[in-house]
Amino acid sequence: MRVLTAGESHGRCLVTIIEGAPAGLFLTATMINEDLAPRQKGFGRGGRQSIERDQVQILSGVRHGETLGSPIALLIPNLDWPNWEEAMSVSAPAGRPSHPVTRPRPGHADLPGAVKYGRTDIRDILERASARETAARCAAGAVAKALLGQFGVDIVAYVEAIGGVGSDSAPGDPKALREARQASPVFCPDPTASGLMVEAISKASDSGDTLGGVLVVRAHGLPPGLGSHVHWDRRLDGLLAGALMALNGIKGVDVGLGFRMAELPGSQVHDPIEVSGHAPWRYSRPTNNAGGLEGGITNGEPLVLRAAMKPIATMRRPMASVDMATGQEVLAHHERSDVCAVPSAAVVSEAIVALVLAGAFQEKFGGDSLREMKRAYDSFLQDLASR
Numbered sequence: 001m002r003v004l005t006a007g008e009s010h011g012r013c014l015v016t017i018i019e020g021a022p023a024g025l026f027l028t029a030t031m032i033n034e035d036l037a038p039r040q041k042g043f044g045r046g047g048r049q050s051i052e053r054d055q056v057q058i059l060s061g062v063r064h065g066e067t068l069g070s071p072i073a074l075l076i077p078n079l080d081w082p083n084w085e086e087a088m089s090v091s092a093p094a095g096r097p098s099h100p101v102t103r104p105r106p107g108h109a110d111l112p113g114a115v116k117y118g119r120t121d122i123r124d125i126l127e128r129a130s131a132r133e134t135a136a137r138c139a140a141g142a143v144a145k146a147l148l149g150q151f152g153v154d155i156v157a158y159v160e161a162i163g164g165v166g167s168d169s170a171p172g173d174p175k176a177l178r179e180a181r182q183a184s185p186v187f188c189p190d191p192t193a194s195g196l197m198v199e200a201i202s203k204a205s206d207s208g209d210t211l212g213g214v215l216v217v218r219a220h221g222l223p224p225g226l227g228s229h230v231h232w233d234r235r236l237d238g239l240l241a242g243a244l245m246a247l248n249g250i251k252g253v254d255v256g257l258g259f260r261m262a263e264l265p266g267s268q269v270h271d272p273i274e275v276s277g278h279a280p281w282r283y284s285r286p287t288n289n290a291g292g293l294e295g296g297i298t299n300g301e302p303l304v305l306r307a308a309m310k311p312i313a314t315m316r317r318p319m320a321s322v323d324m325a326t327g328q329e330v331l332a333h334h335e336r337s338d339v340c341a342v343p344s345a346a347v348v349s350e351a352i353v354a355l356v357l358a359g360a361f362q363e364k365f366g367g368d369s370l371r372e373m374k375r376a377y378d379s380f381l382q383d384l385a386s387r
Contacts, residue, residue, distance in 0.1 A: 003140045009130035010084035016074040016136040023069030024370040035142035042343025043185040044201040102325040103333040107313025131248040134348040141351020144358035152221040157346040162213035163200040167193035187343040205339045208317030213342035219303035226298040226360040235296025252308040256291025280384040
């Protein structure tokens with residue numbers, strides 16, 4: 001599936017176009033809205049979330065609750081738009097913009113974006129660079145999840161650390177993990193660590209600062225054989241890492257043990273192969289240090305990805321900057337923002353991983369319709385039993 005998004009943070013709406021979804025997939029706006037809601041939650045979010053109540057409108061590609069195989073168009077209205085109609089008007093203003101943003105914020109796309117696109121008002125950059133766009137990717141991810149759900153794939157993301165406070169304790173069962181995550185205001189399945197993370201966010205907020213953290217995405221129920229070793233741009237680990245790195249604020253991604261592998265000998269890193277006795281896949285691993293991927297291909301074990309998110313660059317205690325209009329040293333522009341968005345990033349990461357995995361499913365099992373995909377999938381499972 002190919003996904004395009006459009007829209008500015010304070011524009012009229014966000015738009016998502018999904019091309020390549022198979023025909024015959026049950027899909028409703030309610031299903032997508034259920035995935036949009038968690039993105040707006042999480043302790044540490046800013047005032048914008050008290051305004052927005054993301055609800056998708058399906059404009060095309062679905063009829064009578066089923067996808068048609070044609071492009072799916074989704075629209076999410078921005079409820080804050082009435083407050084920004086003049087500032088974000090499509091029509092040219094009568095004079096110069098009344099309040100152009102000229103003091104770039106360190107850590108944002110403000111300065112490099114303004115230079116690259118030749119803009120003098122940084123709002124032309126920050127509106128599109130805003131993480132508000134991730135609502136559109138979440139909507140697309142909900143479609144991908146609906147497809148993967150037809151094959152028993154379950155994706156759950158959670159927060160492992162915020163501001164240096166962390167815990168690697170999490171249930172292995174996806175249902176238990178999801179329930180534990182939902183019980184936490186920061187989407188951390190460890191109640192003790194969750195409480196400490198809330199305290200850390202509150203402390204950062206009081207001092208006008210922001211916090212980053214680490215999130216984990218797990219995908220259960222994947223068959224072996226997704227992705228490929230035959231060419232670099234088909235390796236699934238590269239596709240997943242690239243997609244996650246394209247999420248706002250993500251500065252590092254690892255798979256399985258990831259960077260910790262560099263500290264250990266091979267005998268403590270690689271996962272032995274055993275006979276599982278569970279049809280249709282006869283092989284299993286007593287460990288999963290590879291995170292479900294070997295040679296860029298799924299190996300039948302759960303996929304485990306970890307991503308590091310930097311602290312949000314917009315702070316109530318602004319950093320030093322330079323006014324691009326005057327050349328004077330000033331404090332950076334302050335835009336309404338979150339104190340910590342790691343919980344929200346975990347939710348968006350679920351959607352992003354779902355999109356990549358849905359693409360891998362389509363590459364492996366093809367088909368213009370869900371029926372064709374299922375036929376190829378069932379045939380592959382039968383073949384696995386003889387391997």
